[in-house]
Amino acid sequence: MSYQKLVCELKRFHHLNSALDLLGWDEQVNLPQKSAESRAAQSAALADLIHRESIHPQIGSWLNALEQDSLPPAQRCVVTEARRDYDRAVNIPSEFVARRAKQQSQAYHAWVDARNNDDFVAFAPFLKQQIELAREEAAFFDLNDLQAYDYHIDKNDPGMTATVIGNLFDALKDEVVPLVKQILDSTVKPDLSMFKGFSITKQETFLNRVIQTLGFDFDRGRIDVAVHPFCSGNGADTRLTTRYFADNPLDSLFSAIHETGHGLYEQGLPLEHLGTGLGTAAGMSVHESQSRLWENQVGRSRSFWDYWEPLYREAFPDQLSGVTSEQLYLAINAVSRNPIRVDSDEVTYNLHIILRFELEMRLFSGELNIEDLPVAWNDTAEKILGVRPVNDSEGVLQDVHWATGAFGYFPSYSLGNMLAAQLWYAALDEMPGMESDFSTGDFTRLLNWLREKVHHQGRRYGLMELAKEATGHELSCDALIRYLKERYLPLYQPQAS
């Protein structure tokens, strides 16, 4: 009986939280310019009300009772996840949540100004405050400052630690740094000059067709325009966004495919379990593995473009006239040294993540002071990325994450890349010829395989267990390295003329 009551209450929270999500989606997609204050008040009032509902002692009693019972694994998963959420709601005081929201909002605006003015000194006190808040939050769970970074990693990926990530990233760095050098030393150079004057309407039509063909269910979702692409909602109503640039159509297209990967995961979670651990994504890294897999392994593959190239040329005949298939494919897989993470390619991207992870570690351990951060950033960038930012706006100030207190979040991007590659090879092993499906515009086999191995599992497994269960191997960087080498080395190999 307690179990049914708990599930009923979790579903109610889910409906309320998804209403709150919609306010956030609308804020990014529709909100009139001067309505921001009103929306902030709506969201704050609703968030506060949901929080008050979610700490009701009755839930604690049900959980206590259920934890004494011997439950089947599926129910155990629901109870475990409900316990995590309940403890977090109960242990973190409302006063702290409200204060953090306010200080994050202030830090966000300070970051916008600081980046515009290339003024790290102005931002430094806000960043310091965010790290203090992160430590304070961990202390509610009796964790000391040294354990605080692990706490925040665990929030994004249950069970993951900085030590495990550090080992994975060291191995990754050792391979990717020389690989980037090898690619960039090649005489083969992509030419991006074809990407000019792509009609937005035609991009939109093409991109919608791509998304639908990949398997996104428009009967339970939609795609709109936002400044920063994202996926929100859940499988009952999945909202993707992208943005359009006439002179950068690949940004629109690959942002959309990336968000579609997130959306396909949400749409693949069991609808009847929405709101419980069985209907919730396994964590940030697994989510990112899905977006990356569709964006990169699938979307940048030759077989994908075998199908889409003729349709792309049909949509943009003038722009692509005189461009060979090989030139187009090389442009789609262009690699370059770029100080800006969001503008970087999938090979160098991981180095950006490693850079941030190493600095986060040093900030949380106390080894690195805030005031020394810009120089540390630039030194590490030069060493790892091979490019030194010319100023802090394109260095330490480039990303919003830290201003909003998102620590321990960046690693999931590269952990997701590792899992994506590992899933990719496992799928290829199990389904020989799968890639040739893509050449005919058929992505069903891959989607169904991901549905079974990943989406339908909900939160039954954490990142490490899921990797093992779905691919038969422990999570490592091996598959990602193999994939990057197999895709990029031949492409950048000068052809004998």
Next chain:
Amino acid sequence: MSYQKLVCELKRFHHLNSALDLLGWDEQVNLPQKSAESRAAQSAALADLIHRESIHPQIGSWLNALEQDSLPPAQRCVVTEARRDYDRAVNIPSEFVARRAKQQSQAYHAWVDARNNDDFVAFAPFLKQQIELAREEAAFFDLNDLQAYDYHIDKNDPGMTATVIGNLFDALKDEVVPLVKQILDSTVKPDLSMFKGFSITKQETFLNRVIQTLGFDFDRGRIDVAVHPFCSGNGADTRLTTRYFADNPLDSLFSAIHETGHGLYEQGLPLEHLGTGLGTAAGMSVHESQSRLWENQVGRSRSFWDYWEPLYREAFPDQLSGVTSEQLYLAINAVSRNPIRVDSDEVTYNLHIILRFELEMRLFSGELNIEDLPVAWNDTAEKILGVRPVNDSEGVLQDVHWATGAFGYFPSYSLGNMLAAQLWYAALDEMPGMESDFSTGDFTRLLNWLREKVHHQGRRYGLMELAKEATGHELSCDALIRYLKERYLPLYQPQAS
């Protein structure tokens, strides 16, 4: 102290309720086809939670205390309105609210089917149930069946009664019935054949320009597409909708101007008082007076078209070539006998309302049985409108309102028309030459006048008092009759050739 606390709590409810409104807006504008069930669950969960918050005994205690105090009129208005809402929330049990929501949803779907199949008998039990629910609701306030109709009128227009409306409508009917005959007997006949193939994109551009020129603040609002046009949100974020037909551009345009009238009212309510009686519209009729005034008195006037006609011709040169200004203006003010309310013109529209009011009166008094309703409808339509519906789908089944329990709501459309005309002449009296502003695309003087006389008043006055305060005259049909005669009789007067 209690007053400040009360206002703070009312504003919190306002934020929560406006979040709920947004779910409703999104449902009409954006919701994917198969996401309706999820949205219904979100809205129900949130509505229930807001209801539980709004019946907190603390609010009752504050109100009791404040009602003992001698308060300035503005605070008195806030307390009175809060009391209305509180008593309604407390007296109407949650069980009833949930049951009504469910039965209204069932009745809505039954109505859709019945209208499609022209099958009133199938709908009759649902309609009967809706009337029972309306009586049951009134009984929570110790009102008997004979008082139930007044209760529902009062919900839409505080202080209004069926007796008052009956007197106003009898006088209106006596004048409008012969006026319609006079217009339709004229040899002057509008020609609507010009309205074919109007590009949707160009309609949209033109219409956005109109709305902006009328004074709608797009920094705090937007316009989107919905099947049935509506205005939702509030002055902090006002959401208009319209719809587009290539072969009926006047529908899109006048729907949009109508909703803009609602939107201008919302945007004119004092922002700092949103959530209290001082920042709430005075009632349905006053709201309708604003939408009607902009749609009809302004939007169908010669001076309005003096300004917009050249721009309309610029947007649609081919469609309007060979059409004279007089032909266009006559088409904009076409009058016809139409059994369908929503397709009717502003002259005959009032007769549709009177028809529904008379039948609602007879249904609530028990004089008319549900099973006799279709014949009673057709007889009354023939008598008042001069046209007998050929079936129930274009007769008694044409409108959704009764299926959703909206009784006592129709009268506000014609009460709004009366007030609109009365405000119109009062504004003209006070600001001679105001109409010639329109010819130059300037609508500021009228908007500012409405801001002061109506919008800024919030809920300080009910319909009858507001009419008196704003126009110096008791509410009557005189101004409406005068307006209809002044606008339509010359137009339908055959010119000496």
